[in-house]
Amino acid sequence: MLVQRLGVPSDFDPLLARARDARVVMIGEATHGSHDYYRLREQLTRRLIAECGFSFVAVEGDWPDCDRVHRSVVGAAGGAADPRTALERFERWPTWMWANAEVARFCRWLRAWNLERPEAGRVGFHGLDVYSLWESMQAIFDYLGEEDPDSLEAAQEAYRCFEPYGKRVEEYGMASRFVSARCEEEVVRLLARTREHAASDGPDSFSAWQNAEVVAGAERYYRAMVGGGPQSWNVRDVHMADTLDRLLDRYGPDARGVVWAHNTHVGDARATDMAADGMVNLGQLARERHGAGAVCLVGLGAYRGTVVAAPRWGSAAETMVVPPARPGSVEHRMHELLPERAVLVFGGPDQPGWVTDTVDHRAIGVVYDPSFESWGNYVPTRLAQRYDGFIWCDEATALHPLPALVAPGELETWPAGV
Known part of the structure; x- marks a missing residue:
């Protein structure tokens, strides 16, 4: 040493x-x-x-x-x-x-x-990270609205699946334990469409693809979170590792x-x-x-x-x-x-x-x-x-926060908030 x-x-x-x-x-x-x-x-x-x-x-x-x-x-x-x-x-x-x-x-x-x-x-x-389901969904709408209006339907189907749970998507995770509330099929269709566009190799298409991966990761995360145990932590870290690998591929x-x-x-x-x-x-x-x-x-x-x-x-x-x-x-x-x-x-x-x-x-x-x-x-x-x-x-010593708008964060698993 x-x-x-x-x-x-x-x-x-x-x-x-x-x-x-x-x-x-x-x-x-x-x-x-x-x-x-x-x-x-x-x-x-x-x-x-x-x-x-x-x-x-x-x-x-x-x-x-x-x-x-x-x-x-x-x-x-x-x-x-x-x-x-x-x-x-x-x-x-x-x-x-x-x-x-x-x-x-x-x-x-x-x-x-x-x-x-x-x-x-x-x-x-x-x-x-994996938390930005609604923000990523909006970014996908913005991209598809300009670049591929024909693919908007896939994004809208995914949005409608989550919409009943509002911004409290942890409620989606809870509901998925008791009723047929899973949005996996809609998210898979959304991923397929955005992956096709990522092949065009533009920075905006790559970002749209990554936002779709976030939506998919968030859907898995919130379902796993309500079950307790290590699974939601693992979903999150695997998502981060996958994102890192996509970035390495993207940069060459x-x-x-x-x-x-x-x-x-x-x-x-x-x-x-x-x-x-x-x-x-x-x-x-x-x-x-x-x-x-x-x-x-x-x-x-x-x-x-x-x-x-x-x-x-x-x-x-x-x-x-x-x-x-x-x-x-x-x-x-x-x-x-x-x-x-x-x-x-x-x-x-x-x-x-x-x-x-x-x-x-x-x-x-x-x-x-x-x-x-x-x-x-x-x-x-x-x-x-x-x-x-x-x-x-x-x-x-303590850091120096900037003034920023604050919206509620996502519930976290052990260790608290890391």
Whole structure:
């Protein structure tokens, strides 16, 4: 194991050496609400783009919202001149995950970087997640209305199937347990039509196809969610992995992608107790599909600090105090052994037991109660198997949300809100 004190972006060199030849680099976070994670992730991502030629950034966010950001950062026709304008249009709770000053700073840099390059070589920004059923449906209507009015009927049939449940599509999932309420056939027809148009290879047709995949994934997700167990989590992470693969195909045979998501999605689930519960995740699936050597998984963590989170699902965000990590945890051990900030690269014969043994590793979601620290908020983890590298902050501070409209978020499965 290599440990490098972290002070300036050049201190990422050991981690960059591990990531340089990877096709996919996933960079995590222990919370969705800490400035330091977003800032450090940005610094590493800039270097991956500028020095290693990565093709796109894909995040744990909705495709339609992120597509507006993408159009801004690549300078597409109709895209916002300032990516912050696109970020401020995020409506799904928790908006602060992406509508924050830290992401706006990165996206402004990315737009400036892109505008100095030919269109074919510009770096994209995309969403991987599955929640945006209605927004994706509307985007499909908009596309088909202009490009293929004859296919509108398939979209309208899918819309009519979901319409009785309004915006509360979890009610569709509940109804599907008791009556013949499934919309699978309508969604399959919609997918078939949009896939045909994706073959035309235009950016708008690809986006319509992806929106149709979101509708299909959401239909599966909401049916699985009401049944409990790991299935809805797995539907979501498989959808994100499939979206990542479509993006790699879309950008070409030499394409390389950076993923931003929570540690619970990035770190290989097989090195945690998630596997025993029947759960898979994005990092695991990427290693299985592309090979461990082609994937670099990077976790982030801190000992204490402040975080933006909500006390309950759908409530307003607050800045909360994150207490010192509990004794025996990975974070407590790093606090004792490491400098205030450090980069770890795992591997080699001389790794200490606290990175190879199963040790508690903190995970904070968008819903957080610091009083749970005595028993919750930790995932038993074999750190050096879960990640290829780790970025350590002894103290992390709260991020800076942008003003944004807030619509209710989707009900989530364990771990809460990640």
